[in-house]
Amino acid sequence: MKKLVSVVVPAYNEAANIWQISKAIDQVFECLPAYDYELIVVNDGSTDETMQVIGEIKALNPKFFYLEFSKNFGHQLAVKAGIDHAKGDCVISMDCDMQHPPEMIPELLAKWEEGYEVVYTIRKEDRRLSYTKRITSKMYYKFINSLADIGLESGSADFRLIDRKIANIMMNLQENEPFLRGLSRWVGFRQYGIKYDPAKRFAGKSKYTLKKMLRLALHGVTSFSIRPLYFAAYLGLTFSLLSLLYVPYVMYSLYTGSKVSGWASVIMTIVFFGGLQLCILGIIGIYIGKMFMQTKDRPNYIIRSTNITLYR
Incomplete structure (x- = not known):
């Protein structure tokens, strides 16, 4: 047969x-x-x-x-x-x-x-x-x-x-x-x-x-791993620890009465971390969005x- x-x-x-x-x-x-x-x-x-x-x-x-x-x-x-x-x-x-x-x-x-x-x-x-x-x-x-x-x-x-x-x-x-x-x-x-x-x-x-390839890659990653969420958590922890290095400089400036200079660097830092936060929220949003669409059971x-x- x-x-x-x-x-x-x-x-x-x-x-x-x-x-x-x-x-x-x-x-x-x-x-x-x-x-x-x-x-x-x-x-x-x-x-x-x-x-x-x-x-x-x-x-x-x-x-x-x-x-x-x-x-x-x-x-x-x-x-x-x-x-x-x-x-x-x-x-x-x-x-x-x-x-x-x-x-x-x-x-x-x-x-x-x-x-x-x-x-x-x-x-x-x-x-x-x-x-x-x-x-x-x-x-x-x-x-x-x-x-x-x-x-x-x-x-x-x-x-x-x-x-x-x-x-x-x-x-x-x-x-x-x-x-x-x-x-x-x-x-x-x-x-x-x-x-x-x-x-x-x-x-x-x-x-x-290229857009469809990137979208397919994101689907592949988010369908088989939660590693991006761990990456986002580790990244946030790393930058939080690095920010502590700035504390001694601020304390020294307050003690000596000198001004804390660096308006441009402060703005760049705010923009950088703002973008980083949006990126991390986007990663979380992708996973939540996948759960949302799946629960609709269409x-x-x-x-x-x-x-x-x-x-x-």
């Missing part, structure tokens, strides 16, 4: 790429007679012709399924929705732009057959990217690993295979802002990483801007239309 593989592909304004990724995945599984597959494309509130293209492919390919969100809920929730509705023995998530090579699917499946429940990929450094992009990518992983206890390898991608038992665990997680790279490490089990050379994007532009995403039998 053939094993079923679910391939989850999030799509946001990817009308020019969906045909290509669909054909490429179909060609890969034509060479894998031991497996059957279903392709689940999650339309994450696209404003281009993505939904029209999905309708055209659906009419031709009985293995093609889709989920259409009522609005843009974000890449991570789009992948999560695909996992929630996948019925395969394993689930492979990959991007729609062809930078995650479909040709690697047999290699992922081979490691899965060896007994690894999570087979993740590690992107090699792409010299075609700008120097700024490469540096910010490295800083991104250093930032996460220094503040969160998840041990992400530099270049870890959202191109991974997870076993059905992992998919079931993911389905039961109801985090408001899931960080799937971290969650796939957090669950444990036997894991194996495969390095790959990223392919050139087939069409369009990357949706992950659905993480809303499905507008689909050709999948829901809650199967």
Whole structure:
């Protein structure tokens, strides 16, 4: 009996790429007679012709399924929705732009057959990217690993295979802002990483801007660690102790009757500590905000239309 593989592909304004990724995945599984597959494309509130293209492919390919969100809920929730509705023995998530090579699917499946429940990929450094992009990518992983206890390898991608038992665990997680790279490490089990050379994007532009990368990094840190709160406490304690060094100077000035000079330095100190306090309050606010949104218990995403039998 053939094993079923679910391939989850999030799509946001990817009308020019969906045909290509669909054909490429179909060609890969034509060479894998031991497996059957279903392709689940999650339309994450696209404003281009993505939904029209999905309708055209659906009419031709009985293995093609889709989920259409009522609005843009974000890449991570789009992948999560695909996992929630996948019925395969394993689930492979990959991007729609062809930078995650479909040709690697047999290699992922081979490691899965060896007994690894999570087979993740590690992107090699792409010299075609700008120097700024490469540096910010490295800083991104250093930032996460220094503040969160998840041990992400530099270049870890959202191109991974997870076993059905992992998919079931993911389905039961109801985090408001899931960080799937971290969650796939957090669950444990036997894991194996495969390095790959990223392919050139087939069409369009990357949706992950620097702002979105920073936001994702903050989500990753605050989802898996309270270390920033300890950092804020230690920072406040350190500056409080350092401020005591100024006391002898003030006492000496009062004793001798001399003026305490330094209007400019005092103003700079006030501005500095004012900014520091706002930064610390911002860190605390992020955690409180995450708790606030989680307690609302709203659905993480809303499905507008689909050709999948829901809650199967």
